[in-house]
Amino acid sequence: MRNEAKLGLALLLTPLLLWLSLLIFIPHVDVFLVSLRERVGVGTYETSLANYLTFFNEPLYLWTFLRTAVMSVLATVITLLIAFPVSYYIAKMVKGRVQSALFLLCLVPFWVSELVRTFGWMILLRETGVFSSLLQFTGLSSGPVEMLYNDGAIMLGLVYTSMLFMVVPLVTTLESLPDEVVEAGYDLGGNGLSVLREIIVPHAMPGIVSGCIVVFMLSLGNYLTPTMLGGKESLWFTELIYSQFIVRFNWELGAAFGFMLLILSSAIVWGMLKLTGQSLEKTMG
Template sequence: MGGVLRRYGPVLTAAILLAVAVWLLLLVVLPQLLMVDFSFRPSLPPSKAGGPEDVYTLRNYATLWTNQIHLAIFLKTIWASSLVTAVTLAVCYPVAFYMAQVAPRRRLPLLVLMLVVPFWINELLRTFAWYIILAFNGPLNALLVGLGIFSEPQRLLGGDAGVIIGMVYVYILFMVFPMMNAMESLDRNQIEAARDLGAGWLRIHRRIVIPHAKPGIAVGCIMTFMLAAGSYAVPALLGGPQSRWFTEVIYNWFFEGGNWNQGAAYAFILLILCVAFILLMMRLFRVGLTDIAK
């Protein structure tokens, strides 16, 4: 804070802090408070609002545990989001390590650009591209049949597989860059010393690289899980009735069922899930908020 004050002066610093405070209050705090208030109230017609029936209740939260279909979708969303996070981590770890420790410095801007440029396109368009790729008569099925892996085209859309593939692609940057940022600060001499002492690549990564990159891995897992659990466009476009996401249920409560109170309760449950996942990652990787903020 002292550095910001010295750099920008008291007037500009005060203006920046005021803008941040207003942004947090209007776009983060107040909507969340309204959502919490809605979630504890029953869904009533306007004529009964503020009347004797308009009292705080846990009925909206209890609905999730009594509705077996919604509970199954909620649990499947947790499992599938965790799977998306694990697959994205497995795909992005070698990419992040190569860019941070192996790639020549002169090639790094080009590699970063190759990763970023596809994401200049809107997320919906990128998801529609995967809809075409995974279609029954799409190029992926044609390639797999041509290679003899499948004897006939398979339905890759309308199930969990298509949704997971789409999400891994959509959120890949949120895993790559935090890990790359953490790995860049690792001294290459430590890796070279370990190799000179006879350590294999698996042991080098397990004993040197991964412990050093724990904050970046934690941030990548947190961001990927939260985005996957809160995604609506990807499961709506690539999924089907058998692969519904919890966000689709929330959307139905708000915009089709007209029950904003029930939708707010479900949304708050999803928020609690994401906070619990953050705490789990911090405990699993033994990192604090200061480490994550780096």
């Protein structure tokens, strides 16, 4: 009996362990090892930190990383600010069929691929696009207006792409807040602002934190949106990694960049959690 239980546990754990080791652990170890190699001649490598030094010594690389991080944080904040009222409305203000319908509406854009969605924005924003034509037609602008290939367009795309990942955890946590508690907040003398600050936001904190982590990571690691909406010169960190691996064929530097992205994004998430006094266990539990 005991042996059977052990066998069962082993069988249950096998897929997980296989997944963890084959798809997460081994590739990362390999990437790390590759990043420590320095090419000193044709086909000869030495172990060194040269690739990491390149990252820190080249201002463009650091700058790109910093820019990516700041833009991602900003995208996260904007997503939160838009998603919070939307989620509150869905979770608390409407009931029954309307609620599910609205929730479904948030989901609908995600039935098409990210590529198609981003291309949709390009149709709207480009020089010959819908908005530009509209502005010319109404006489608000004399010539074509280019709205693509700038930071605003990237931000728009990032927020749009991330919205669902913020709305879902927020709706879930806000739904678990009893109406009674909000009413008690008003009944005991609170106004809209103080009820929001002292009751609704603290209650929704786990949802806010998990939503923010997901959106931040998605934005930081996004390749498609910055490239399509920001153009070739959008300076997104994932583009640097892509060009090292695919264009320059410099796997060593690309691997070092990849590893830096992992470390720095983890550091930023950790820092944010510390800053807001949250912990990962509390959020996920």
